[in-house]
Amino acid sequence: MEHLNSLEHHFLIAMPNLTESWFDKTVIYIVEDNEHGTMGLVINLEHNLTVPELLDHFELTVEAPETYADQPVLMGGPVDLEHGFILHEPQGAWQKSLPLRDNLAMTVSEDFLKAMAEGTAPEKTVVCLGFSGWEKGQLNDEIQANNWLTIPYNEALLFDVPHDQKWQVALNTLGISPESLSMDAGHD
Template sequence: MVETADLTNHFLIAMPQLTDPNFSQTVTYICEHSREGALGIVINRPLDLRLREILAHMDLEADDAAVAELPVYLGGPVQTDRGFIVHPGTERWESTMEVTDGISVTSSRDILGAIARGRGPQRMLVALGYAGWASGQLEREIAENAWLSGPADPEILFELPHGARWSAAAARLGVDLTLISGQAGHG
């Protein structure tokens, strides 16, 4: 098995030649990575869905119109009916996984109630579904050059428009994705 460093709190940046429709031109925030596998949330695939629709489905209504209009992202192809809130801070709800000292992922209803009442995190990314890798799978994909990886950047995660995240995450590593070819040159 190919050994890779712990990629928790890293971005996986899809290489241009990755054509899998679930991951082409994506940035995935890795929430957990161990010998057993990895779990991440794709951060640049907005759905045609707003947070108000998720809240309404749970009989909640946002006090703040701007919060109600937050986009909901397709976090990955696994369990697309399950919601995840990626947020800064250390406040904990019923089902919060602390990724780092500064970023957590929560998947319980109580955070949605807090968000609706204006008592939730100030910055957040709301996603349905996640990306999952079995033991050794992500390491193999990285070895096959499907992904670049680098430390996560909260500004890219929470502030940058979704359409700019793929190129910005790569640029943070000094990589211009438009200059990468999937073809090997044998001149």
């Protein structure tokens, strides 16, 4: 099967035919897409934890509670649900941080959580537990099976759009509504 170009630094938008799956109406930021597979984070599925509750779990005293007061932790995917990932701008110098593109980074270290508690971390953050992963070629097969649409990275979609509106807004960037989508692929 033909390999599509890398989807790194793009969003996946779940098609309506995924309604009875974990990925129902999800938008996923693709962190990595290479010869080993694909890793992404769901950016619109809220966990029952808030950021202050997560910080409390790490016994970190929140010194600036208003900064992240109502910010939910997101469910980044069905894999490794106990592992945390933080997408943020600007990149900064954190212990375990992967610089991405457009001044975006993914950090997985407790020093970032401590900075959040102290109110010194970047304000633009998305905190996820778990991730979404695909083996080499699997995601391309799913895209060709009409399970996903893709769009380029958009900072506003990641950080500014309310989580419950991200799926609709992502579709709107393509000029389509959910009602106009077919569940059948237009190719064999």
